[in-house]
Amino acid sequence: MLNIKNLSAGYGEMPVLKDINITIAQGDIVSVVGSNGAGKSTLLKAISGLITSKGTITYNNESLHALAAHTIVQRGIIHVPEGRKIFPEMSVVENLIMGGYLHPKDRKGNMERVFALFPKLADRRNQLGGTMSGGEQQMLAIGRGLMGNPKLLLLDEPSLGLSPLFTEVVFNAIQSINKSGVTVLLVEQNVYQSLKISNKGYVIEIGSIVLTGTGEELLNNQDVKKAFLGM
Template sequence: MLKIDNLHAYYGKSHVLHGVSLEVGKGEIVALLGRNGSGRSTTAKAIMGLVDSTGRIEWRGQEILGKKPFEIAHLGIGHVPENRDIFPKLTVHQNLLLGQKGSGKGSRWSFDDMYTMFPRLKERQHTEAGVLSGGEQQMLTLCRTLMGAPDLIIIDEPTEGLAPKIVEQVGQYLQKLKASGISVLLIEQKLTIAMSISDRALVMGHGSIVFSGTPESLRSDPRTRKEWLEV
């Protein structure tokens, strides 16, 4: 579904991505791993048209490099950014409402689905999002993106700030997304969850892909883990 070839990205004169190539198939969870500053979040932003980039980014065979972020979103790609980007003065329910496309009819996800996924959001559905805890805001951002019924969701550090029980719940729900045919590009530092739910693992270092393989092959590659992942 998503195919990236020889992607370079820039922040002004700073050259951040150096020839990144990767693919995400239908109903596949691909983990994009690496230390902070390795280029993972920039890759997500490049896909969504948020940074200056060159190369090729194809979505279902269509070139999307150069399109505006809202155009890319309407093609079926959802982005859960690391900084959350909630609307602080709107309630939880209003934030979810803004995630819907059009009237929301025919969406594969409902408000009840989101509140079942995270009961805490149901409890706080009439609360302004700006007063939520960091973990609650992370839940809200994930659910707001799902309300747009994406076919691919790029999720950046979804477990950051979440309690261990909620981390496990997020992993289970990402697997449910996969079972429903949704593709996931998971940017994560916690190897435990990434390795347990992903079909393939990619490791980034210095703006390039330095490893591509199965979680099992990464587990059996201590050299790669030590050089590019372990602190």
């Protein structure tokens, strides 16, 4: 589905990603884990066309480098950014409508789907986004992403700053979104939870992939245990 070869990217003169190779098969949950500043968000921005990059990114055999960010969204690659970035002055429903602007015909069905996944959003449908708690805003950010009919969902640190309870809600939601047919690329610092639900994982360190394997293989890897799991 998504093939990344020899990808490099950065900001101005500063290189961040070096020679990244990642393959995502349709239906998978793939996670990219690594410490702060490793380049995880930069990778998602390169895929969704928010920054320029070198190398190749092909999605269903089409080069994403040839496409503008808004066209990449139309292809079904939906980016849920780090830090939620919901619209604070808009209600829950209005935030969801914004996420579904390309698919007005699907709006009602998609909104029902989001409310079924996150009943709390249904209870709070008229509340302003900015007044929601961190965990509720994360649900809203994911819900807004789902309104865009994702085929490939890019999730940037969905569990960051959440309580254990909300973290569980979010990871369960990711699994159920995946079961409904959406391929997921998950970027996380919560290494244990991410690898546990992933078919495949990559460890990124200072802009390079240093390790790859199935989620289970990486969870049992000594270096991963030492670096990320405190074992």
